[in-house]
Structures are given as structure tokens and as C-alpha cells.
Amino acid sequence: MEALVARLSRLDSDAEGALRVVTFFDTLMRRRVDLPGLARAAAGLAECTAGIRLHAGGRVIRMGADGRPATAPAPASTAAAITIDGEDIGSVWLERSGQARSLDELALDRLALAVAAAVERFGPAPTTMADPALVELVISGETDDAARSRALRLLGFAPRCPLHVVAVRSRHPLDRIAAQVCADAPVKAAALDDVGVLLAGAVDDTRFPADACVGIGAADAVTDAWRQARTALRFATARRPVVHHDGLGALALLAELPEGLTRHNPDVAAVARLAASADDLDTLDAYCATASLRRAAEVLHLHHSSVARRLENLSRALGFTLTEPDGLLRASLALTAWRLL
Numbered sequence: 001m002e003a004l005v006a007r008l009s010r011l012d013s014d015a016e017g018a019l020r021v022v023t024f025f026d027t028l029m030r031r032r033v034d035l036p037g038l039a040r041a042a043a044g045l046a047e048c049t050a051g052i053r054l055h056a057g058g059r060v061i062r063m064g065a066d067g068r069p070a071t072a073p074a075p076a077s078t079a080a081a082i083t084i085d086g087e088d089i090g091s092v093w094l095e096r097s098g099q100a101r102s103l104d105e106l107a108l109d110r111l112a113l114a115v116a117a118a119v120e121r122f123g124p125a126p127t128t129m130a131d132p133a134l135v136e137l138v139i140s141g142e143t144d145d146a147a148r149s150r151a152l153r154l155l156g157f158a159p160r161c162p163l164h165v166v167a168v169r170s171r172h173p174l175d176r177i178a179a180q181v182c183a184d185a186p187v188k189a190a191a192l193d194d195v196g197v198l199l200a201g202a203v204d205d206t207r208f209p210a211d212a213c214v215g216i217g218a219a220d221a222v223t224d225a226w227r228q229a230r231t232a233l234r235f236a237t238a239r240r241p242v243v244h245h246d247g248l249g250a251l252a253l254l255a256e257l258p259e260g261l262t263r264h265n266p267d268v269a270a271v272a273r274l275a276a277s278a279d280d281l282d283t284l285d286a287y288c289a290t291a292s293l294r295r296a297a298e299v300l301h302l303h304h305s306s307v308a309r310r311l312e313n314l315s316r317a318l319g320f321t322l323t324e325p326d327g328l329l330r331a332s333l334a335l336t337a338w339r340l341l
Helices: 001-006 015-030 035-046 102-122 132-139 145-155 174-181 222-234 249-256 259-263 268-276 280-291 294-298 304-318 325-340
Strands: 049-054 059-063 076-086 087-095 162-171 187-192 194-200 213-216 242-244
Touching: 001 049, 015 035, 015 049, 015 242, 015 325, 035 049, 035 059, 035 076, 035 102, 049 102, 049 294, 076 102, 076 132, 087 102, 132 187, 132 194, 132 222, 162 222, 174 194, 213 222, 222 242, 222 249, 242 294, 249 325, 259 268, 268 280, 268 325, 280 294, 280 304, 280 325, 294 304, 304 325
Parallel strands: 213 242
Antiparallel strands: 049 059, 049 087, 076 087, 162 194, 162 213, 187 194
């Protein structure tokens, strides 16, 4: 191998040189060379320090042209991303002190491919996005225990690993959300139909992006936790974007009501009519969330007298007095039930 490196390192930037660089890295992949070996071979070929960094776990490998681990830090002269299934999992680079050579970029592209192949070969890929079919096997109620255990193993989760199940909707990429809310534990994500699924060892519910609506299941069984997460997601709003199912209590029963029964309830129908006006809906939401005229005024950035007039108009439209305890309870339940539709 050393002789091959020596010959290739003297090639110029013609087509023959490019072909031999490709062949060189293809040979390394066929021989199943590990990550340190790939870094060492790339450094020998380029005649300068070569580095590999994987985002998962922060692993960094730097090898000098002499085949030994590099110690003195130096800036990267050329770099390339390592990707698996379109997801950035790390980077490779060269630390050349002089002018970059014509084949440096090609060498790094091939090194990145070789590293990606090695990562996939030596264990579950440290990517966030997962095969949706595997995730669906894990959360489906029709999957038997053996198939679910195998799917979890293929996803990289250890047996009996604590697992949180999250349903999320957001304009942000799902892999970035997963990495942000689960930085120090295994996590896999997949988009299923209209909702994103996160399977995670731990979740920091304070780190979801501002536009996300999130439901988090609480059950020990994965299938039950997924059902709970979907239910909790239905309760998520702009003012309460992250909802834990175990925090819903008796409110979760509203999600079990037949749609026809809910839709034809007079209070729910009245809220549906109010929803045509964004101001009316926002006022009702703020008052139900705060249970206080003055706090609702602060949320809406209005004078309390203006909110009082709005509540009077809303009371007439709903057919009961909002500022009475029973009226507030009726309005809160009707507003929640309308959202669940």
C-alpha cells in the first residue's frame, strides 16, 4: 500500500491521476479499512495531515504524512462533508501549509465516501434520520415483540434502553430538531404521513424551535407512548406549543369524543363561528389561558377596558357570561374541543 501511495502522490492533475485516486480509495473500501487507516492512507497520499471528524460523539482523527497521529493543530486547507442519506454526519479535511493541489478536492470527496461506508459497516450510522419503515415497525400496534426488538436494534437502540416518543410538526428540518432537543442521547427521526416522529433516549423540551407544535408520550410501551404523543400533539397551540400527555389529565378524554358529537355541541359550534374573526379567537384564547381579564390584556397588549368590551361581545355571541366561573369553564372546554376537530 505504501508503494501505491508513493506513486499516486507524484501524479499531476490529468485524467489518469484522477482515475488512480478513485481506484486507490475504492481499494481501501474493498479492504474494509477502518477510520484511522483511512485517515493514515489519505495523509500519505496527500503528503500532509488528514483529518476525520464525526458529529456524533465528537470523535476526531488526525494523521500526519508520516503515518502517525498528528499533534500540532493546523487550519484546514481543504474540507468536505461526510453524508449518509443526505444528512451531514461529519467532515474530512487536509491541513496543507502551501498551495492546494489539483487533486485535493477529489481525494477528500473519495475519503468522505470511504468514511461513510466504514461508519455504516462498523455499526448503526450516527445519523438522525432513520428508515421510516423501521420507525413505523417500532410504533405500530400490529408489530410483534420480536420484530419490534429487531427494528430498535437496527436503529441503534440498546435493549431495555429508556425511550421517549415525540410527535412534532414544524417548518424546521426534522434532523436538526432531533439533534437540538436530544444532544446527549441516541435519537432517530422519521416523517410519517403528516407528522414527524422522534424516538429518543432523552428529550429537552425547552429546546424545540419556536414554530414547533409537539406532543410527548408518557407510557412505557412504545406503541402506547406513540398514541399518547399523537393525542398530545392535537392539544398543542402557539401559546402552549409543547404538550406532555401526562400533563393533560382529564382533558385527554376530549380527544376520545366522537367527531360528530363534538361538532354539533352548541358551545363548540359557537366557537367555530367566532373563529372567523382572528381578534375574537385570540381574545377568547388569551382569556381562557389566563383566567384573568388584566392578564389577558397584558398578553394581548391592550388596555383592560378594551378587553372587557371584547369579552362582553364574546359573551353575547356564545350565549353565556365568560367572566363567571361556569362560563370560563364552558368556553375553555369548547375552545379545546373545537381545536381537536
